[in-house]
Amino acid sequence: MGEPVAGAIVSELADIVVVAAADAFRGDGEIFASGMGTVPMLGARVARATFEPDLLVSDGEAFFVAGDLALGGTDKVVEGWIPFRSVFDTVWSGRRHVMMGASQMDRFGNSNIANIGPFAKPKAQLLGVRGGPGNTVSHATSFFIPKHTSKVFVDAVDMVSGLGYDRAATLGPTVAKHHRLPRVVTNLAVLDFETPDHTMRLVSTHPGVTVEQVRDATGFELHIGEVVISREPTAEEHDVLQRLDPNGLRHREVSA
Amino acid sequence: MSREKRISADEAVASLEDGMSVGFGGWGSRRKPMSVVRAILRSSVTDLTVVSYGGPDVGLLAAAGRIRKIIYGFVSLDSIALEPFWRQARQAGSIAEPVEYDEGMLQWGLYAGSLRLPFLPTRAGLGSGVMDVNPGLRTVRSPYADGEDLLAVPAIRLDAAFVHLNRSDASGNAQFLGPDLYFDDLFLGACEPGRRYVSCEKVVDTDRLLDEGSFHTLRINRSMVDGVIEAPNGAHFTTCEPDYGRDEAFQRLYASSVDDFDGFRSRFLSGGEADYQAAVAAWRAES
Numbered sequence: 001m002g003e004p005v006a007g008a009i010v011s012e013l014a015d016i017v018v019v020a021a022a023d024a025f026r027g028d029g030e031i032f033a034s035g036m037g038t039v040p041m042l043g044a045r046v047a048r049a050t051f052e053p054d055l056l057v058s059d060g061e062a063f064f065v066a067g068d069l070a071l072g073g074t075d076k077v078v079e080g081w082i083p084f085r086s087v088f089d090t091v092w093s094g095r096r097h098v099m100m101g102a103s104q105m106d107r108f109g110n111s112n113i114a115n116i117g118p119f120a121k122p123k124a125q126l127l128g129v130r131g132g133p134g135n136t137v138s139h140a141t142s143f144f145i146p147k148h149t150s151k152v153f154v155d156a157v158d159m160v161s162g163l164g165y166d167r168a169a170t171l172g173p174t175v176a177k178h179h180r181l182p183r184v185v186t187n188l189a190v191l192d193f194e195t196p197d198h199t200m201r202l203v204s205t206h207p208g209v210t211v212e213q214v215r216d217a218t219g220f221e222l223h224i225g226e227v228v229i230s231r232e233p234t235a236e237e238h239d240v241l242q243r244l245d246p247n248g249l250r251h252r253e254v255s256a
Numbered sequence: 257m258s259r260e261k262r263i264s265a266d267e268a269v270a271s272l273e274d275g276m277s278v279g280f281g282g283w284g285s286r287r288k289p290m291s292v293v294r295a296i297l298r299s300s301v302t303d304l305t306v307v308s309y310g311g312p313d314v315g316l317l318a319a320a321g322r323i324r325k326i327i328y329g330f331v332s333l334d335s336i337a338l339e340p341f342w343r344q345a346r347q348a349g350s351i352a353e354p355v356e357y358d359e360g361m362l363q364w365g366l367y368a369g370s371l372r373l374p375f376l377p378t379r380a381g382l383g384s385g386v387m388d389v390n391p392g393l394r395t396v397r398s399p400y401a402d403g404e405d406l407l408a409v410p411a412i413r414l415d416a417a418f419v420h421l422n423r424s425d426a427s428g429n430a431q432f433l434g435p436d437l438y439f440d441d442l443f444l445g446a447c448e449p450g451r452r453y454v455s456c457e458k459v460v461d462t463d464r465l466l467d468e469g470s471f472h473t474l475r476i477n478r479s480m481v482d483g484v485i486e487a488p489n490g491a492h493f494t495t496c497e498p499d500y501g502r503d504e505a506f507q508r509l510y511a512s513s514v515d516d517f518d519g520f521r522s523r524f525l526s527g528g529e530a531d532y533q534a535a536v537a538a539w540r541a542e543s
Contacts, residue, residue: 025335083436086281088360090381112385114356119389121349127337128310128330133358134380160385167383172404175379 108164132161163196281419370445428481
């Protein structure tokens with residue numbers, strides 16, 4: 001990024017990452033933008049507050065909120081009720097785009113939040129598959145990975161909690177039509193699966209990160225074509241970030 | 257006047273037998289029938305098949321070695337993402353038969369069970385690791401023009417079900433006052449009549465049920481319930497909004513006791529429910 005210019009807004013890594021997360025929801029329209037964790041949730045709220053005003057966002061409990069809701073904030077205008085049963089209905093209807101985490105991901109986007117090591121006796125028991133199977137066969141699923149390493153991006157995941165493109169392709173036309181992994185945002189880069197065989201592609205590196213670094217931190221061969229630098233937040237987005245995350249919680253989730 | 261169904265948690269737990277399938281309502285660390293779980297820990301009942309959107313109910317039963325089989329979509333303490341006692345049990349390989357489902361599949365299994373259907377179809381789970389680790393799951397082909405293959409989630413039937421609600425009358429017309437019913441009605445619906453239990457913060461007269469919430473909150477009626485357990489603070493340390501929130505400090509203490517379950521147990525779970533509540537109060541006064 002070079003030396004900051006006096007008076008210019010300096011973007012920190014977390015700011016870049018949050019707008020990269022927000023961009024995942026660009027063009028989604030009037031659907032539930034659901035973010036699991038600080039950065040995805042903030043990304044959805046930033047998108048709604050700026051370029052994607054029709055999105056529905058929740059308070060993380062059971063309500064859709066109209067207008068801005070800061071992370072950790074309680075001063076909210078409720079515009080709808082979304083208990084878990086309605087969440088499942090919304091998932092299966094397809095009116096949702098979730099951004100969630102993954103402890104492992106392979107080159108087709110198969111993801112794992114369930115367990116590391118064999119299922120019968122895991123080396124590390126994680127969350128369980130949760131809603132990953134239903135999410136990925138029903139609607140767009142994006143990912144946020146706070147620490148991009150070759151332990152996360154692996155040849156084969158230990159348990160498929162979310163389906164990648166290869167598995168989804170075996171399930172018939174309805175799943176093929178609705179299965180979509182729009183983007184993967186990490187602390188180093190933005191990636192997607194917009195390649196002929198739907199294997200992972202490097203889209204952009206964050207300012208100061210090299211293509212080589214991303215390649216070294218990925219346990220499989222990435223498609224690397226034309227790679228750009230991840231965009232900076234606009235001035236408006238900087239304001240929105242301050243408003244929606246006044247305590248800077250995003251910085252705790254992302255480090256270089 | 258409707259039938260009086262009030263019983264104690266210990267009486268309800270005395271109706272359980274080894275090897276039964278037992279469902280627990282709530283979600284993660286939210287509105288869990290914890291006083292009932294504590295009563296189960298006081299009993300000797302074991303070899304259970306547990307069905308749960310798992311939280312500390314699963315953690316405690318796993319720590320005490322009471323679970324043989326479990327049908328679940330996750331086990332989490334919400335504000336502490338990973339349930340430490342569950343992790344410990346799984347990593348030791350001590351849960352004989354873990355049946356891991358997608359969250360929505362679990363709802364579908366309970367719903368099929370409560371409608372007396374053999375299965376319900378869904379796409380959730382297809383092609384995922386759920387199919388890999390549960391080889392008994394089958395697909396079903398749509399008989400219509402689309403011919404799509406769907407996952408047939410088998411009905412879940414329970415021998416006993418426990419849910420914790422905010423209010424109930426003495427005959428089991430029960431009320432949730434918080435943000436979410438979760439799937440409590442389905443746990444009761446999927447259960448054989450005889451051991452369908454509602455615990456609640458407070459038993460109220462039937463004509464007072466609408467004092468604190470609209471009719472929309474009356475989602476459990478007495479035809480779904482065999483026993484009512486009055487258990488003030490019974491969901492502790494999980495949430496029971498709006499009566500109380502999660503006791504985060506105590507949950508942290510619980511989670512940090514993972515390497516000393518015996519110590520936690522002797523301090524908090526060696527006596528009855530009143531002793532538990534007193535021990536928690538004493539701990540709070542100290543800390």
